[in-house]
Amino acid sequence: MRKPILIANWKMNGSLHANQALLVRMLAKLRPFRKTIDMVICPPFPYLFQVRDLLGYTGLSLGSQNASSAVSGAHTGEVSATMLQEMGCRYVLVGHSERRSLYQESNANVAARHKQVLATDMTPVLCVGETLEEREQGQTMTVIERQLQAVIDASGLEGLSSSIIAYEPVWAIGTGKTATPEQVYEIHRAIREFLDTRQAGTGQSVSVVYGGSVKSGNAAELFQSPEVDGGLIGGASLQADEFALITAALADTVAEAGSLCGMLD
Numbered sequence: 001m002r003k004p005i006l007i008a009n010w011k012m013n014g015s016l017h018a019n020q021a022l023l024v025r026m027l028a029k030l031r032p033f034r035k036t037i038d039m040v041i042c043p044p045f046p047y048l049f050q051v052r053d054l055l056g057y058t059g060l061s062l063g064s065q066n067a068s069s070a071v072s073g074a075h076t077g078e079v080s081a082t083m084l085q086e087m088g089c090r091y092v093l094v095g096h097s098e099r100r101s102l103y104q105e106s107n108a109n110v111a112a113r114h115k116q117v118l119a120t121d122m123t124p125v126l127c128v129g130e131t132l133e134e135r136e137q138g139q140t141m142t143v144i145e146r147q148l149q150a151v152i153d154a155s156g157l158e159g160l161s162s163s164i165i166a167y168e169p170v171w172a173i174g175t176g177k178t179a180t181p182e183q184v185y186e187i188h189r190a191i192r193e194f195l196d197t198r199q200a201g202t203g204q205s206v207s208v209v210y211g212g213s214v215k216s217g218n219a220a221e222l223f224q225s226p227e228v229d230g231g232l233i234g235g236a237s238l239q240a241d242e243f244a245l246i247t248a249a250l251a252d253t254v255a256e257a258g259s260l261c262g263m264l265d
């Protein structure tokens, strides 16, 4: 069974002081959800050490916002997957749309980074999604399938299915615009169907989470579909209360789904 997961992407935000204050408040509020939901904090590289220590034995995991496509050597400014693993990371975001658009990470480059993460025992979180223009041209699934296929080409279907897939429509990231629950459902289903065309049954085995302006006010409706296994949260993960409310919303949908299953048994 797929365990629900929430991943906090702090992007390039924080300071030693602010991180400590945020986490102390957040950890207290998240305690009741630790058993039902996997929670991951992805701070900027310089704070990995600090956040690892603060997370301690709380059950929350440490994640990185990216990893190099190279193993080691002359790659100034890059951080390798093995270094991240040594720092205690368990998850690594790859192919975030800000990396793809602002830093020209192509599908092939993202797939190479993903492969490096796979070579460790960390879990890659592969971000996929379309721009507004691509959506308006009816290209959404063509774009996403290309992003997924690049990873299959580099690491096989098994490589892709050992990942978490984050559906993040580019037009919804940091914009305050959120995809409707119907749009999210439709794309999550289509991603699972794509995986099933490669090998039947794969679609249901992979966790697919949604990201893009998730906040406490829309979390419940976005998470209500059984196709949605959780979220990748940017802006709202910088506020302890907001993140806790989003977590509570996910926990509620999990509990509801559980009691529904019980009724059907």
Ligand code: PGA
Binding pocket: 009, 168, 172, 173, 174, 175, 176, 211, 212, 213, 214, 232, 233, 234, 235, 236
């Ligand atoms: P947002 O960011 O929640 O601020 O839209 C999501 C993301 O970038 O992963």
